Structure formats: structure tokens, C-alpha cells
Amino acid sequence: MSYEIAERLGLAVWVKDLKAARSLGRLGNIHYMSKRLKYVFLYVDGKKADQMIRRIEQMHFVTRVDRSLRRELETEFHKPTRLTSG
Incomplete structure (x- = not known):
């Protein structure tokens, strides 16, 4: 039996009411x-992200939805070169 890890996307959802925002748990995992x-x-599921964002933006308590930029960040770091004086 093999399991596939689902690709997921992080969303920052700016809201007017936190009590109503709990209902976002039905659409994804609240972190x-x-x-x-x-x-x-x-x-949220990365494959359904666009339709989820549209659905979230239509909710009355939501003011703005921002996608996570984590995928665009460089994750491989290089050792800095040492500057020598002289």
C-alpha cells in the first residue's frame, strides 16, 4: 500500500470576526x-487552491486572502565566502 503526500498551500485569511472564521476549518486545516x-x-489542498480562494473571498467576514510565498523562497543556502583583509 502506498500513500501519496498531498500538495498543500498555505493561505493567510484576513477576517472581521474570529468567531465566524472558525468555519474555515471545514475548507482546510487551521494552523x-x-x-x-x-x-x-x-x-488547503494545492490542486483545488484557486477554487478554494474564490470560495473563501466570497464569505461575508473575509476582507482579504493572501497566498503563502514559501514556494518562491530559496531553500538551498550556500556558505558565505570569507572576506580577507589585506
């Missing part, structure tokens, strides 16, 4: 909720 900044970070 973090910020009471002070009023946003929810959740993970």
Missing part, C-alpha cells in the same frame, strides 16, 4: 489564528 491582527493561517 494559527491571531486575535490581535485578526487573521487565520490555514492549509
Whole structure:
């Protein structure tokens, strides 16, 4: 039996009401909720991300949806070259 790891996308969903934002758990996995900044970070299925974003944006308590930029970040780091004086 082989399992496939689903590709997922992180979304920052800015909301007006945190109590209503709990309902986002039906659409994906809620990772973090910020009471002070009023946003929810959740993970959704990467293959269905575009339709999920459109669906989330239509909710009355949502002000903005931002995609995670993690995929665009470079993850391979190189050892810095040492500068010599002289």
C-alpha cells in the first residue's frame, strides 16, 4: 500500500470576526489564528487552491486572502565566502 503526500498551500485569511472564521476549518486545516491582527493561517489542498480562494473571498467576514510565498523562497543556502583583509 502506498500513500501519496498531498500538495498543500498555505493561505493567510484576513477576517472581521474570529468567531465566524472558525468555519474555515471545514475548507482546510487551521494552523494559527491571531486575535490581535485578526487573521487565520490555514492549509488547503494545492490542486483545488484557486477554487478554494474564490470560495473563501466570497464569505461575508473575509476582507482579504493572501497566498503563502514559501514556494518562491530559496531553500538551498550556500556558505558565505570569507572576506580577507589585506
